[in-house]
Amino acid sequence: MMAKKIKAIISKLGLDSHERGAKLVAAALRDAGMEVIYLGSFQTPEGVVNTAIQEDADIIGISCHCGEHLTLLPILVDIIKTKKIDNIPVIAGGVIPKENISDLKKMGVKEIFGYGTTMSEVVKCVQTNCNQV
Amino acid sequence: MEKKVTVQGYRETVKRTKTWSGIDLKQLYTPEDIKDFDYNKDLNDSGQYPFARGIYPNMYRGKLWTRRQPWGFGTPEDSNKQMKYLISRGNTGLMVFRDQPTMHGIDSDHPLARGEVGVSGVPLASVADMEALMDGIPLESVSATLLCASVVSPVILAQYIVCARKRGLDLSQLRGTISNDPIMSNVCYSKEVNPPELGVKIWGDIVEYCAKNMLKWHAAYVSSCYNMRDYGLDAPQEIAFGLKIAATYFDNCLKRGMDIDDLAQRMSFYCNTGIDLFEEVAKFRAMRRMWAKMLRYEYKAKKPQSWQFRFAVQCSGHSLVPQQPLNNIARTSFETLAAVLGGAQSIFTTTYVEPICLPTEEAQRNALSIQGIIAHETGVAAVVDPLGGSYYVESLTNKMEEKATEVMSKIDELGGFVAALKKGWVQQQIDRGNERYQKEIEDGERLIAGVNYMTIPPEEDKAPPGGILTIPPETEKRQIERIKKLKANRDIEKVKACVKKLYEVVEKGDNINLMPYIIDAVEAKSTVEEIMGTIRNASGLTWDAWDIRKSPF
Numbered sequence: 001m002m003a004k005k006i007k008a009i010i011s012k013l014g015l016d017s018h019e020r021g022a023k024l025v026a027a028a029l030r031d032a033g034m035e036v037i038y039l040g041s042f043q044t045p046e047g048v049v050n051t052a053i054q055e056d057a058d059i060i061g062i063s064c065h066c067g068e069h070l071t072l073l074p075i076l077v078d079i080i081k082t083k084k085i086d087n088i089p090v091i092a093g094g095v096i097p098k099e100n101i102s103d104l105k106k107m108g109v110k111e112i113f114g115y116g117t118t119m120s121e122v123v124k125c126v127q128t129n130c131n132q133v
Numbered sequence: 134m135e136k137k138v139t140v141q142g143y144r145e146t147v148k149r150t151k152t153w154s155g156i157d158l159k160q161l162y163t164p165e166d167i168k169d170f171d172y173n174k175d176l177n178d179s180g181q182y183p184f185a186r187g188i189y190p191n192m193y194r195g196k197l198w199t200r201r202q203p204w205g206f207g208t209p210e211d212s213n214k215q216m217k218y219l220i221s222r223g224n225t226g227l228m229v230f231r232d233q234p235t236m237h238g239i240d241s242d243h244p245l246a247r248g249e250v251g252v253s254g255v256p257l258a259s260v261a262d263m264e265a266l267m268d269g270i271p272l273e274s275v276s277a278t279l280l281c282a283s284v285v286s287p288v289i290l291a292q293y294i295v296c297a298r299k300r301g302l303d304l305s306q307l308r309g310t311i312s313n314d315p316i317m318s319n320v321c322y323s324k325e326v327n328p329p330e331l332g333v334k335i336w337g338d339i340v341e342y343c344a345k346n347m348l349k350w351h352a353a354y355v356s357s358c359y360n361m362r363d364y365g366l367d368a369p370q371e372i373a374f375g376l377k378i379a380a381t382y383f384d385n386c387l388k389r390g391m392d393i394d395d396l397a398q399r400m401s402f403y404c405n406t407g408i409d410l411f412e413e414v415a416k417f418r419a420m421r422r423m424w425a426k427m428l429r430y431e432y433k434a435k436k437p438q439s440w441q442f443r444f445a446v447q448c449s450g451h452s453l454v455p456q457q458p459l460n461n462i463a464r465t466s467f468e469t470l471a472a473v474l475g476g477a478q479s480i481f482t483t484t485y486v487e488p489i490c491l492p493t494e495e496a497q498r499n500a501l502s503i504q505g506i507i508a509h510e511t512g513v514a515a516v517v518d519p520l521g522g523s524y525y526v527e528s529l530t531n532k533m534e535e536k537a538t539e540v541m542s543k544i545d546e547l548g549g550f551v552a553a554l555k556k557g558w559v560q561q562q563i564d565r566g567n568e569r570y571q572k573e574i575e576d577g578e579r580l581i582a583g584v585n586y587m588t589i590p591p592e593e594d595k596a597p598p599g600g601i602l603t604i605p606p607e608t609e610k611r612q613i614e615r616i617k618k619l620k621a622n623r624d625i626e627k628v629k630a631c632v633k634k635l636y637e638v639v640e641k642g643d644n645i646n647l648m649p650y651i652i653d654a655v656e657a658k659s660t661v662e663e664i665m666g667t668i669r670n671a672s673g674l675t676w677d678a679w680d681i682r683k684s685p686f
Contacts, residue, residue, distance in 0.1 A: 014249050015233035017322045020364060020451075020567055027568065041323070042245065042679060066233070067491075067604065071248030095455075097489050097601050098591065115455045115488055116584040118575055 006130045010061045011039035011048045013072035021094055022063035028119035029126060045076035052088055058130045064094040069104060077108045089129040093117065148580050153409035154367035156532055162524035170527060175422075179476075179517045183425035185418050185530070186518035187476040188441040193514040198472075199479035200504045201278060201445065202497055205230030205255040207605050208612055209265035212255040216270065218494065223501045226479060227309075228278040229266065230254035231289065236318075237326050238285045238665030239677055241612040251608035253491070257281075258612070258660045261619050263292035264299075272297050277309040278445075282356045283318035284327050284335050286311055287648055288664050290352075291655040310351035310401065313339050316378050316550065317357035320559055321364055325678035329551045331668075333385040334643065340386065342648035344395040351443075353396060355379050356403035358444075363405055363451045365566035368416045369533055373540035374559075375402055376423060377550045383432060384549075389644055393432045397439035401478070406468045407449045411529055413468070414520055417444070417475030419533035445479035446472035453488045456583035458597040461485035466503050473507055474520055480504060486597050495599025616660065623658040631657045632667050632686055639671035 010026045012019065019040060026038045037055055039048060052060050062073055073092060080086050086108065093113035096104070101112050111125050150158050159166070177183060180190030189195055202224050204215045216227055232254035234246035240258045241250045250256050257263055267277075272293075281289045290311045297307055315332025336353070343352030358375035366374060379400065386396055404420075406413045424442035428434040448468035453461045462485050469482045482503050484496035492500075508514050520526040547553040554560075573579040580586040631654040638645045647668070654664050666676040666684055676684050 014247070015237050015245060016249075016253070023564060024567060024571055042325075044245065044247075066249075066253040068248060070603075071252070075248070095488060095490075098594070099596065099601055116588075119571070 006034040006059065006126060007037070007055060007057045008034050008059045008061060008126060009037045009039065009048065009052050009055065009057045010063070011043045012041045012063050013043055013045060013048070013068045013076065014066075015042065016064075016066040016068060017041045018065035018094070019063075021065075022061075024119065025061060025063070025093065025122055028123055032123045032127075034126070045072055045079055048076060049079045049083065049085075053083075053085065057088060059126055060088060060090045061126070062090065062092045064092060064096060066095075069094070069096045069100060073104070073109065074107055081108065091125060091129065093122070149578060152368070152412040152529070153407055153579075154369055154412060154536075156412070156529070156536070162528055164524060166524050166528040167531070175527075175531075176521060182429065182437065182440060183422045184441055185422040185425075186521050188421065188443065188478075190517075192476060192517040193473075193508075194517075197508055197514065198477050198504075199226040199276065199445075200224055200501060201226040201228045201479045201481050202492075202500055203228035203230050203278075203280065203481060204497075205232070205280075206253065206491055206602075207251045207255070207608050208615075209255055209257070209262045210268075211251070211605060211608070213266050213268050213270070215494075216266075219497060219501075222498050223505060226276045226278065227270070228481065229280060231279075231281045231285075232256045234258075235289070235661055236281055236283050236285055237323060237678065238283070238288075238661055238669075239682075240616055240660045240662040241609065242616055243662060243677065244681055245677075245679060246609075248609070250612050252604055254280075256612050257289055257292060258616055258662070259619055259658055260292045260295050260655050261615065261658070263289075263296045267293075267296055272300065273302050273306060275308070278312070278354075279309065280312045280356075282312040282314040282354075282360075283322060284315045284332055284668075285661060285665055286313045286315070287335055287339050287651050288655065288661050290339060291648070291652040294347075294652055295656045304347050306349065307347055308349045310354045311339060312354045312356045312403065313352060314354070314356045314378070316381060316554070317355070317360050320357075320554065320563070321360045323678060328672075328674070329554065331672055331674075333382060333551075335647070336382045337386040337389055337391065338646045338648050340382075340396055340399070341389075341391060341646055343399065344391075348399075351399050351401045353379075353382070353400040354403060355382075355400070358402055358404040359447050360403075361563065362407075363449055365563040365570070367566060368407070368409075368412050369536035370540055370562065370566070371405060372416060372420045372423065372533065372537035373544065374550075375404070375420070376427060376537075377541055377544045380427070381550045393428075393434045394436045394439050397428055397432070397434050398436055400439075401443040401445065404444045404446050404477075405449050406446050406471045406475070408452050408464055408467055410467055410471050410474075411520075411526060412533075413471035414475045415526055415529035415533045417472075417477070418518075418521075418526075418530045419537065420444075421476070422530075423534055423537065443478050445481070446475075446477040447481040448472075448483040450483050450487050453483060453485070454581060454583040455488040456588060456591070456594050458485050458489060460582055461487065462499060462503065465500065466507070469503055469507055470511075470513065473513055474518075476518060486599070486602070489597060489601065491602045491604075493597075493599040493602045496597070619658055619660070627657040628654070628659050628663070629686060631659060632663060635664065636667050636671045639668050 179187035319327040421442040425440040482500040484492040
């Protein structure tokens with residue numbers, strides 16, 4: 001029997017527009033057969049979570065380049081906890097200093113990808129977190 | 134496809150025999166490769182048309198390039214302190230980054246500004262912020278570059294003008310640059326904030342105002358080249374997109390009855406330099422030659438100054454790697470060298486922490502030293518265009534021109550840059566470039582130390598010297614308080630009158646220059662959002678680009 005198609009939300013938070021990484025990830029997940037809802041820049045944490053709920057998404061991927069991992073990403077993780085939907089895993093990538101990774105993981109971010117990540121690593125992580133490996 | 138490349142040992146050979154943009158290279162270049170070469174026509178001496186070798190006869194013997202490391206984060210007071218620090222460490226020009234809310238035309242207290250105030254630039258919501266930023270800095274004797282290439286540029290320039298006027302300075306004596314490139318901002322930042330029609334109108338207003346009032350100011354600073362290149366274009370595309378965007382602005386302004394020499398002689402570009410040394414040098418040389426031809430023959434500019442391609446350079450942020458961050462010092466050194474060999478007027482050496490965090494003091498100091506070492510120790514600045522006449526470099530310069538010309542013809546076929554943009558072609562070129570780059574890394578065709586070559590386990594990778602920069606946490610709170618205070622303590626009737634006047638002239642239409650009205654509004658302490666929102670509303674657009682807040686007037 002075929003596994004259910006994974007539905008992933010790929011988004012940025014706030015005003016930063018470094019979309020290079022987010023778009024690559026979105027394309028790679030699509031190539032791997034997943035359904036990707038690409039939200040791009042200018043999203044609020046509340047907006048991303050609401051879309052995830054409405055779309056019944058399996059995973060949320062957030063790309064951070066200008067410090068949003070310290071400001072907006074924690075807000076998003078908080079909302080997910082408050083709404084008790086932490087069955088939707090959150091992963092993040094982009095320019096995130098190593099020094100911040102353990103704090104983010106403690107907070108509940110499942111995986112953090114830095115520069116030099118291959119797309120196959122991302123695909124594998126998404127599949128693992130959506131219980132499809 | 135998780136190919137990590139291993140070093141082949143004693144028999145290791147050159148892996149890639151193409152330039153970074155994909156031009157196949159021969160193993161040896163000979164006189165055969167430039168057999169139709171005509172010195173006077175193709176190169177000529179520096180300072181002579183077509184300026185391929187440099188725009189001034191003596192280049193760096195006359196004046197070294199400007200060392201222009203940028204700053205902008207935290208509150209205006211924080212940034213003011215840091216700019217003074219950079220000057221004390223050898224920065225010869227100021228460069229200020231605005232934060233994301235400012236660039237998108239919203240105030241620090243807008244809902245979408247949350248978490249972004251003072252993060253990747255300094256908030257410049259009102260003239261009070263500009264005054265705090267420039268406090269104690271002698272505007273009459275510095276050259277300041279204000280980076281805000283979006284449709285918000287005129288407001289930032291107006292803040293600077295009001296600040297200078299209050300000090301009793303003569304505007305015609307001010308030196309500096311306002312980045313003015315709303316088409317780039319449409320492609321790279323936000324389509325909704327930067328509609329192309331509003332963008333080209335505003336571009337013309339700034340240039341026209343400065344041509345009359347601020348003769349020493351670079352009002353037409355096109356930053357497309359750097360930004361779009363770092364978003365995914367290659368070197369010949371950087372030339373083609375940059376020149377075609379400049380042409381778009383020209384065409385619009387000529388229709389308004391402006392003079393090509395007024396437009397072109399204060400024009401300058403913000404270019405990118407990657408790590409492929411010879412390709413980058415060839416790119417700069419080709420770009421100078423193409424610009425000269427375009428202005429002289431296509432646009433019939435009469436003043437030789439209009440034919441001179443003036444450019445600032447930033448080392449490509451995208452070329453830098455977070456693993457083993459000190460390796461980035463080697464990368465940016467080669468990139469800075471390429472800019473110098475290519476004849477740049479001003480250089481921003483990206484710091485080694487770029488892919489990790491915002492630049493720390495230590496990293497900034499190092500970047501300035503790299504420029505100092507190239508200027509005074511390597512000896513490369515003593516002779517103009519030292520690579521001129523090389524069979525390889527001349528042949529590659531020709532190749533760059535040929536490939537860029539092809540891309541420009543394609544843009545013409547599509548109906549010009551704005552049409553190409555609206556058809557999605559521009560974005561497609563950027564996305565394709567990215568995907569190609571990523572694939573070449575994953576396939577091991579491109580070797581990059583710390584990515585797919587000479588890597589170390591992450592736990593062995595040390596934090597960069599100088600540590601990580603973090604934003605003072607109170608920034609957003611302090612900034613929002615400042616705006617509240619400003620709004621409570623200004624003459625609201627005066628603000629309303631200025632805003633009403635601005636609304637009327639925008640609504641009336643095209644050829645009225647908005648600059649004087651924007652300056653009046655800034656002087657009355659209107660904020661960035663109040664001014665941009667008014668311009669947007671009067672143009673039939675929502676107050677902000679996301680329709681979150683409405684006009685308070």
